[in-house]
Amino acid sequence: MSELTEITTAEQTAHPHTLRAEHGQRLARVQEVLAGRGQDALVVTDPANLYYLTGYNAWSFYMPQALLVPVRGEAHLVLRAMDAKGGHHTATLPPERIHGYPEHYVHRHDIHPWEWIARCGREVGALPSGPAVVALELDAHFFSPRAYLALGACLPQAQLVDSLELVNWLRVVKSDTEIALMRAAGEVTVRAMTVAVDSLRAGARQCDVVAQIQQAQAHGTEALGGDYPAIVPMLPSGETAGTPHLTWVEEPLRHGEATTVELAGVHRRYHVPLARTVSLGPPPARLAETAEATGLGLEQALAAMRPGSTTADVHAAFTRTISRYGLSKESRIGYSIGIGYPPDWGERTVSLRAEDHTVLTPGMCFHVILGMWMDSWGYETSESVLVTDGPPELLAPLDQGLVTHP
Numbered sequence: 227m228s229e230l231t232e233i234t235t236a237e238q239t240a241h242p243h244t245l246r247a248e249h250g251q252r253l254a255r256v257q258e259v260l261a262g263r264g265q266d267a268l269v270v271t272d273p274a275n276l277y278y279l280t281g282y283n284a285w286s287f288y289m290p291q292a293l294l295v296p297v298r299g300e301a302h303l304v305l306r307a308m309d310a311k312g313g314h315h316t317a318t319l320p321p322e323r324i325h326g327y328p329e330h331y332v333h334r335h336d337i338h339p340w341e342w343i344a345r346c347g348r349e350v351g352a353l354p355s356g357p358a359v360v361a362l363e364l365d366a367h368f369f370s371p372r373a374y375l376a377l378g379a380c381l382p383q384a385q386l387v388d389s390l391e392l393v394n395w396l397r398v399v400k401s402d403t404e405i406a407l408m409r410a411a412g413e414v415t416v417r418a419m420t421v422a423v424d425s426l427r428a429g430a431r432q433c434d435v436v437a438q439i440q441q442a443q444a445h446g447t448e449a450l451g452g453d454y455p456a457i458v459p460m461l462p463s464g465e466t467a468g469t470p471h472l473t474w475v476e477e478p479l480r481h482g483e484a485t486t487v488e489l490a491g492v493h494r495r496y497h498v499p500l501a502r503t504v505s506l507g508p509p510p511a512r513l514a515e516t517a518e519a520t521g522l523g524l525e526q527a528l529a530a531m532r533p534g535s536t537t538a539d540v541h542a543a544f545t546r547t548i549s550r551y552g553l554s555k556e557s558r559i560g561y562s563i564g565i566g567y568p569p570d571w572g573e574r575t576v577s578l579r580a581e582d583h584t585v586l587t588p589g590m591c592f593h594v595i596l597g598m599w600m601d602s603w604g605y606e607t608s609e610s611v612l613v614t615d616g617p618p619e620l621l622a623p624l625d626q627g628l629v630t631h632p
Contacts, residue, residue, distance in 0.1 A: 245281060245403055246318045252279050252396065253301055259392055260297040266358035267347075268295040268389055269377070272366040273567040275393040276303070277495055282317040284309055287368050287567060289332065290339040294352035302352040304343045306332065325350075340373045344380035354384060361389035367569060394575050398562050399589040404496065405612060408564070408591055411498040412610065412621035414452045415491030418442040419500050419622070422459070422489060423629055426504040428481040432461055432474040439489055446493065453492040456566035460488040467503075468604040470597050482507045486597075486606040490571055491622065497563055497571040498621045499593045501608035504629040516605045517628035519551035520596050524607065524626070527559065527578075527594060531611065531618045537582045544596070545580075553598065558582075560594040563610060586613050591621070 256279070260268055270276060273287040279301070280293060286309040295301045302323045303313055310326030317324065327342040347353030353360065360381060363369055365388075378386055400408065421442040425435045439459045446452030462472040464483040479485060488501040505513065523544040530543035544559050560578035563571060571593075576584045578592065595608040607626065611618040 248401060248403065249280055249318045253295065255396055256295055256393060257297055259396075260295070260361065263361075264359065265361050265387070266297050266354050266384075267352065268361045268392060269293075269353075269363065270295060270393060271363050271369040271373075272393070273368070274495070274565040274573075275363070275366075275397075277565055277567070278393060278397055280313075280317040280319055282313055283495060284312040284316065286312065290327075290343065290368075290373055292343055294343075294347045294350075296352050296354075299351055302347065302350050304346055306339070323350075338372060338376040340376035341380050344377050348381075353381065357383045358385070359387055360384045361387050361392065363391070363393075364388045365391065365574070391574060394573050397564055397573055398575050399587055400564060400591060400612075401589070404564065405589065405591075407494055407496040408498060408610075408612065408621055410450050411491045411493040411496045412623075413450055413491070414443065414446045414493055415489070415498040415500050415610070415622035416624055417445075417447055418452075418489055418491050419487070419502060419624055422487045423502060423504055426479060426485055426487070426506065427631060428506045429478050431476055431478050432463060433476045435479070436461060436474045439487075443489065443491065446491070450493055453495060455490045455492050456497060456568050456571040457488075457490065460486075462486050462604070465602040467606075468599045468602050470599055470604075470606075479506060484509065484513060484603065484605075486604060488595075488606065488608070490566070492566070495565050495567070497566040498610040499563065499571055499595070499608065500610060500622045500624065501595060501597070501606045502624075502629060503605050503607060504631060506631050509628060509630060510603075512600075513603060513605060514628060515551070516553065516598050516600075517607070519548050519553055520598055520605060520607060521627050523547040524594065524596055524609065528609070528611065528618055531586060531592075531594075531613060533586055533588055533613065533615060535586050537576055537578045537584045537586065538580055540586075540594075541578050541580050541582075555596070555598065557597070559596055560592045560608075563591050563593045588613050588615050 270293040291305045307326030313324040331339040461474040463485040484505045490497045490499040526547045527544040558577045558579035562573040562576040590613040597606040610621040
């Protein structure tokens with residue numbers, strides 16, 4: 227192949243995970259789904275899906291990269307040339323199926339890496355050369371419109387279709403190995419949230435609190451190392467506590483105000499998020515009452531989270547409970563979780579809401595996130611849970627309810 231940049235290391239570095247056998251099974255399952263849909267290939271670009279299928283793990287997702295999966299035959303991983311060696315250190319594919327496009331394709335207006343990726347895919351047999359149906363992850367965060375146009379121009383006879391999150395849906399039910407990794411991440415979460423709650427004191431700068439949280443996330447526990455989260459710690463405080471997804475500023479925390487903190491513990495890219503609210507001083511009656519009602523709603527939602535029930539059933543149980551207290555919540559109350567990369571730790575599949583009727587199955591994991599955002603104040607609490615044959619398992623067991631510091 228012209229311009230082909232290969233890493234020809236004699237031996238691939240031993241993979242640090244215990245998922246090597248599972249990767250092959252997962253790729254085979256992808257090919258089964260492709261065959262059932264009458265599709266000839268899948269182009270995987272979501273970094274979480276690359277990790278799920280091959281173990282590839284690097285901060286390279288800001289550049290074009292892909293796993294090319296034909297309906298029959300071997301999958302090939304294509305990365306930037308300087309990242310190809312990282313594929314040998316982390317992915318479980320053999321060296322001859324990891325390719326690197328040359329550096330002169332980077333950040334050019336006249337050529338694009340996807341032209342090289344498409345040509346490579348055709349030459350190794352991972353992408354079709356003639357008429358075919360090729361599925362793309364059209365809603366993946368790092369697959370740009372220009373990437374789509376460049377790929378399409380290089381596959382003129384192919385029909386490009388949406389994969390409809392094919393791999394994401396295969397990730398929803400976790401294997402026993404993945405469940406063990408989720409439980410390990412949960413231990414990191416408990417440690418990080420404990421540090422967060424203890425650090426939230428009047429007079430402390432928000433940035434200093436977050437520094438302690440991030441140290442705890444990276445450290446993990448004495449037995450388990452932490453990893454970087456897909457989302458930074460969120461710390462709305464005072465009036466901003468009524469708004470989700472705010473991070474932090476350098477201002478000090480104030481007595482008489484509440485702070486909501488949402489974070490995740492991460493182990494080997496598996497995420498277990500958790501949210502709590504801390505009141506610095508006695509909470510106002512409206513905050514205490516909302517916390518109590520939300521806690522009762524959480525209790526009922528978890529009680530409904532049994533195999534055979536639907537996600538809509540879980541949402542309904544929560545909604546019925548809080549409505550008795552004059553409360554309502556328009557947004558969903560949770561979503562499927564597992565592997566995560568920036569900018570999100572959700573799997574972008576199942577949601578806990580009235581319109582979603584996914585049947586719960588043991589092995590599913592959810593972040594049940596209950597944010598009650600009001601004008602100039604708010605309350606937030608959550609649990610990450612594993613669906614089991616019986617009651618759901620809390621992956622990061624920690625005291626629930628509103629936390630009050632003097």
